[in-house]
Amino acid sequence: MGPGGTWWRGAGVTGGVRRWLSSAAPLPRLCVVGSGPAGFYTAQHILKHHGGAHVDIYEKLPVPFGLVRFGVAPDHPEVKSYGAEDNRVLGIPGENLSGVYSARAFVGWYNGLPENRDLKPDLSCETALILGHGNVALDIARILLSPLHLLRQTDITEGSLAALACSKVKRVWLVGRRGPLQVAFTIKELREMINLPGTRPVLNPADFTGLENAVKDVPRPRKRLTELMIKTALEKPGEKAVEVQAAAPREWGLKFQRSPQAVLPTADGRRARGVRLSLTHLEGSGDSAKAVPTGDVEELECGLVLSSIGYRSLPLDPAVPFDTQRGIIPNSSGRVEGVPGLYCSGWVKRGPTGVIITTMNDSFDTAQSVLEDLQAGVLDVATSREGFGAVESILCSRGVRPVSFSDWEKIDAAEVARGKAAGKPREKIVDPQEMLRLIGH
Structure with a gap:
């Protein structure tokens, strides 16, 4: 959903607490779409409270962190937290x-x-x-x-x-x-x-x-x-x-x-x-x-x-309900209405208000809904839900080579080195093609 919010599929999605699962139970897999604050905070909360959950985070850009990276102002790095895909x-x-x-x-x-x-x-x-x-x-x-x-x-x-x-x-x-x-x-x-x-x-x-x-x-x-x-x-x-x-x-x-x-x-x-x-x-x-x-x-x-x-989120897919008036995905504590196993967080969940602490608490709220649903047995955590293994095969068949986190670390190191030479914390690379060349894509 981009930096303004995060949605994810809870089928094979996410967890409760380690003691909730027997050793024979399949381990839940979580797919987070959007690597902004909402996505990372939600993943963090789930991983903290479920030792067996596996989280895959997807991002459309070659670099993570959404509008934590591209946020409010470069002289206020501690409060970068504004997102949403479009403006009013x-x-x-x-x-x-x-x-x-x-x-x-x-x-x-x-x-x-x-x-x-x-x-x-x-x-x-x-x-x-x-x-x-x-x-x-x-x-x-x-x-x-x-x-x-x-x-x-x-x-x-x-x-x-x-x-x-x-x-x-x-x-x-x-x-x-x-x-x-x-x-x-x-x-x-x-x-x-x-x-x-x-x-x-x-x-x-x-x-x-x-x-x-x-x-x-x-x-x-x-x-x-x-x-x-x-x-x-x-x-x-x-x-x-x-x-x-x-x-x-x-x-x-x-x-x-x-x-x-x-x-x-x-x-x-x-x-x-x-x-x-x-x-x-x-x-x-x-x-x-x-x-x-x-x-x-x-x-x-x-x-x-x-x-x-103000900002506004955009509809993601016809399969995902969207309230065009309020610019949000209709939900209850992050549970998407009418689509069991699908959740949302961030501005696409509550509208474009708040700063980093608001997003953090909001994400924890959604993560808790996922954990509760797993404990109640309402999510499909079948082993056939392969997570990134299945997605990687599809990408490979289409000739798409994803950027991994270790690839990002190479981009990060290059930006920091360029910044050091200029007396700055980093010099951001703004051309995605240059990023891909840097990591040999």
């Missing part, structure tokens, strides 16, 4: 103009995802607009505005680093439909953005006036996050901080209660020159507040538009 579209006029990109494609570009290696985003404008108020939106803003010497210390791709070195972007607006109390980013990412060297935050005091009382009774994480925004917007910085901010060559800001109506074209009709935004008011409060258009509009000039409004 804006559904507005002009979103196909040059200069408009999905967050997924842009993140894939600077993280070396092979399918996005030829994106070549035009960074010749001064102002970029990011639609969305989540961590991915902040990640992109930080990458666009970070000093190059900081990015050079990460595993960002050489091509992306070269493009960012020539970037003219010095201003980034992050636009959201709702207000400060509904932002989806976390305090760690916000604090890092506020303290980004050479960059000043631009928050409109009017957006935060009177919010001090409104946050008194909200959960502590939301309270601390909002208080940091209020402090940044309303408190006058000290004399030294004023001097530092005045000298900062770059800036970023949050714009609230604005919904994209159209991407505006240049005179020749080819490129983006701005976005028309519909102003909104909120009905309701807290996380359930809805943004409703007021009828007023405004235009924001920008030459780069990045849509970070």
Whole structure:
């Protein structure tokens, strides 16, 4: 299912605990499709609690780990955990103009995802607009505005680093439909953005006036996050901080209660020159507040538009049920509805929300369902279920030579060596054909 989620067949699939099986019982085999966090965490939990289970993990790329490898931002390796095969579209006029990109494609570009290696985003404008108020939106803003010497210390791709070195972007607006109390980013990412060297935050005091009382009774994480925004917007910085901010060559800001109506074209009709935004008011409060258009509009000039409004999974196969509205495989604790022995995990199970710890707990939940089903005897663990032995024969008959984990270790060693020569943790190989040549395929 790719990095956004994992599904697997439980026929001969997975286990309970070693003591649940007699010595004569066939050993269960598990096939995990997708080597992202969801796949690995599920496999880990099953192997930990079942000494006899055998797990085969399948991945479409020549390298494992899904969006742990190709995830959020190269300067945040500890939180790389965003997946799903596709992005949500804006559904507005002009979103196909040059200069408009999905967050997924842009993140894939600077993280070396092979399918996005030829994106070549035009960074010749001064102002970029990011639609969305989540961590991915902040990640992109930080990458666009970070000093190059900081990015050079990460595993960002050489091509992306070269493009960012020539970037003219010095201003980034992050636009959201709702207000400060509904932002989806976390305090760690916000604090890092506020303290980004050479960059000043631009928050409109009017957006935060009177919010001090409104946050008194909200959960502590939301309270601390909002208080940091209020402090940044309303408190006058000290004399030294004023001097530092005045000298900062770059800036970023949050714009609230604005919904994209159209991407505006240049005179020749080819490129983006701005976005028309519909102003909104909120009905309701807290996380359930809805943004409703007021009828007023405004235009924001920008030459780069990045849509970070969420991701979605894609249907896998007609045999696997799929809820197109919610973008998930219908399931109960990971058990796919109507298909005994089939399970799912990750974003394809619950929708595109959460970070690495969410995925881990979610995967353990699915793995537990498999273990329970094995203990109850509802899975077919017949010895005729050969696992990779049968799949390998099919691949061989088709002339397909799979990449093994030891092959990956050769690619890994080459990337680390190239990175060391450049003073980086690694230099990712972004061309799958180059990866295959490296391992002699």
